[in-house]
Amino acid sequence: MAISDRAKGSNARAVLTLKDLDDEFGSESGYRSAALRDINKRESVICKKCDLENKIPSLDLRSMHCKGCKSIIWLTADTFYHKVRLFRPRVVIMRWFEMGIIVSANQAAKLLTVSNDTVNLIYKQVGIVVSKLMLDNIVEEPSSNCVDIMDRRSIETPAREPAVAEEFEIQATMKKCLGQDANSDIKDAIQLEEDEKIALDVLSEKMSFDQISELLKMEPSDLTRILMSLELKGLIKAMPGSKFIRNDLSVSAQSKTKPENKMSIATTFMYFVKDYFQGVSRKYLQLYVSLHWISFDRIRWETKALRKACASHPHISYEETLSYVTPPIVKFIRERRVA
Ligand SMILES: [Zn+2]
Structure with missing residues (x-):
């Protein structure tokens, strides 16, 4: 080595x-x-056998005899x-x-x-x-x-x-104790509804709510739900003036895990x-x-x-x-x- x-x-x-x-x-x-x-550093020690307090005569002693019962004090x-x-x-x-x-x-x-x-x-x-x-x-x-x-x-x-199996065992035990899959939050973030995927795809650049609604031919109430969900998942960002933009995932994913x-x-x-x-x-x-x-x-x-x-x-x-x-x-x- x-x-x-x-x-x-x-x-x-x-x-x-x-x-x-x-x-x-x-x-x-x-x-x-x-x-x-x-x-x-102490000045005295109590004998465990007879409870008598003994003064420690010298600082570099390892053992001494009790003045009362004569037994060894370590x-x-x-x-x-x-x-x-x-x-x-x-x-x-x-x-x-x-x-x-x-x-x-x-x-x-x-x-x-x-x-x-x-x-x-x-x-x-x-x-x-x-x-x-x-x-x-x-x-x-x-x-x-x-x-x-x-x-x-x-x-x-x-x-x-x-x-290294020792570490994997600890991780498996922890997951069991927590009663959940440790990766579930990551999976949740990736799992998208079909209409969420479509909305995300059209958002290649900054767009207003009306523009997206027109492109997707979607009811405003449905679109609101989808955009809110995407925002909660950290995939898009709401901008002033009811505009939306995709989040730069490569940066946010890195800063989340590291x-x-x-x-x-x-x-x-x-x-x-x-x-x-x-x-x-x-x-x-x-x-x-x-x-x-x-x-x-x-x-x-x-x-x-x-x-x-x-x-x-x-x-x-x-x-x-x-x-x-x-x-x-x-x-x-x-x-x-x-x-
Ligand atoms: Zn003693």
Whole structure:
């Protein structure tokens, strides 16, 4: 698989910054104490066994003994770092994201000498945290706008079907739930009565009501009904002086199905996925949209912003990550264009 220039540049930056980060944090214990400091913003913790409030003596502790019942209190319990064995991969990956450096899970696993599964889990957990922070400046689009990049299978993919079948299944379920054919409004617009077709045909140029009536030899009441129907279907336009003109359908049809700003967001996102990840599964689409947001919003996701967001998020279990499914409507953050 060919690696894009964007991905090559990002990989090179990842290698360089990894050296810098290892210098900055020292070793695994350095990464761990930085992460623990992120979550230990509180001054005390309540023992779950005896309800005693214990002061936290040091900010980079992972566990301590309760002063009352002497049982172990895990300070990482139910936090983003719950039962985490290695802190370096998490802290490094978050810092890469904060720097706008995106590397494939494969590449990250190689550089950090951990398994692909470990990196994938971190990416998904970060994605879940970030997707919950998508609150302002949102554009919503159906996941079907991203079928081009859905070429990875997941546990949701129907057996012996291509990866994209997952999307078609979601669409079929949605249509069933809505109790209607999703294309019906388009068909309605195209379906015309015989006399409507004839009226539309004669309207090759701007004409007055009387001119059309004379050409078609039609009762004014019938013609009024037909013209109103055509106008409601968006096929003709009423002009001043009781004149009518055909709508330019090529323009209106396009603007109806492809609002310009909406398409550009899904398209930019698809280029992002193709460049850095080649493809995604439908199941985790929304989580990659989260990573895309981090990659272009350098102001929102400055240094430590991601670590802070993750540190204040409760534990996301492996099962929760595995059961994540992108909803039929995907949330994107609109890119702010600098004037
Ligand atoms: Zn206790």
